[in-house]
Amino acid sequence: MPQSIYQILLADDDEIDRMFFKDAINELNIECNLMTVNDGMELMNFLTSDGVELPYLLFLDINMPRKNGMKALQEIRGNEKLKDLSVVMYSTSNANRDIEEAFIKGANGYIIKPGDFEILKKIIEKAISSNWQIKLPGLNRGNFVLTV
Secondary structure (H helix, E strand, O other): OOOOOEEEEEEOOOHHHHHHHHHHHHHOOOOEEEEEEOOHHHHHHHHOOOOOOOOOEEEEOOOOOOOOHHHHHHHHHHOOOOOOOOEEEEEOOOOHHHHHHHHHOOOOEEEEOOOOHHHHHHHHHHHHHOOOOOOOOOOOHHHOEOOO
């Protein structure tokens, strides 16, 4: 059953990327409450705070200062409270090694940041409207990278 308002969390150190993402979310026909954090340390402090409502979906950049997205993903999957959180890596990197590492460490999907605003809107909408609560046996590498 779809939620009425989706709680979305974006972890990205780039202010322009955060604004681009926020503008795209605001133009979608999906009710979202977008929260942002600037790096992996801030992300993990937020997620492990007492009483925090976990987001429906986390968009997680790879290249961030203090704690990168891969390290944060590893900590999320190793934390009993967070291990089932739906995480989509959101990065400029299209390197196979980064995609493979995200897949192996348990990300639910991978988005290569598009430079085109309309494509960004479509891919965010696709990610949000996917039913991340369904856990299929065995990850499918074929549709791990989300595209439109």
